[in-house]
Amino acid sequence: MRNEQLLLVDDEKGILTMLETLLRKEGFQRIMTATTAAEALQYVKTSSAIELILLDVMLPDMDGFELCQQIRKLTSVPILFVSARTGDLDKVMGLGFGGDDYITKxxxxxxxxARVNAQLRRHNVYKSKPRAKPQLLDFGVFAVNKGSGQLLVNGAETACPAKEFELLTFLCEHPNQVFTAMQLYDQVWGTALMGDEKTVVIHISRLRKKIELDAANPRIIVNIxxxxxxxxxxxNQGDAHES
Incomplete structure (x- = not known):
């Protein structure tokens, strides 16, 4: 029996029932469901035990992308969009607003x-790391604190969702090495065979906006x-933006 608590958000009760049944068969017993954004947001505000969220885009009271932004102010747990909107722009928006993965109906x-398990594995690895002795990767203009899960830019803490943080940490631990998008997906998301290179591209873009002086002309995370x-x-001479 799995101990992780999941939150499923979809206005189609049939989809919720199917997902809940599927996940219970896989051993997940602590599952909450919501059919509106307001209900989902209330769950997130009142339950610190939620470890993963499956989120539909089309909700009756708030766009799922907007809801994702609201959730990101409260928690960095993995958010997987599950949506009938299959366009590339929808995927870009979902990941750009703080989602960690995007599954199409x-x-x-x-x-x-597979994607739920991959996200939880990665999340649990970071959650279980010892906190007593923070491990700091300090590059002057920004620093990654592996122990506390913090990104500091010019000394100021900067919001960084879990997958962005994992991706940046991996890159920082492997300086001057070249990785393909699929290699990065495999290292951070752990499901390379089902990976989407756009996921990596979008997360790289979001990281650049946080740590680069000019995200359009990156000097820290560079394209080969x-x-x-x-x-x-x-x-230390200003490769990242000023706070």
Missing amino acids: PFHPMEVV RGIGYRFMPPS
Whole structure:
């Protein structure tokens, strides 16, 4: 029996029932469901035990993307969008607003299970790391505190959802190495065979806005044309933006 608490948000009760049944068969017993954004937000505000959220985009009282932004102010737990909106723009928006993954309807049940398990594995690894001795990766203009899960830019704490933090930490721990988008997806999301390179591209873009002086002309996380990305450790002379 799985101990993680999940929150499923969808205005279609049939979808909720199907997802809940599927996840219970996989051993998840602590499952909450919501059919509106207001109900979901109330759950997040009152329950600190939620460890993963499956979120529909089309809700009756608030756009799922907007709800994701509201949730991100309260928690950094993994958020997986499950939506009938299949366009690239929808995926870009979902990940850009703080989602960690995007699953399109109709979906294969085992794909949902695999992605839920992958997200929880990564989340639990970071959650279980010792907090007594913070591990600081300090690059002057920004620092990653692995122990506390904090990103500091010019000394100020900067909001950084879980997957962004994991991706940045991985890059910081492997300076000057080139990785393809799929290699990064495999390292951070753990499901390379089902990975979407756009997920990596969007998360890289969000990180650049936080740590680069000019996100349009990155000097820290740089593109290697036709291959992937390389983390170039910044100096203390202003490679990141001013707070």
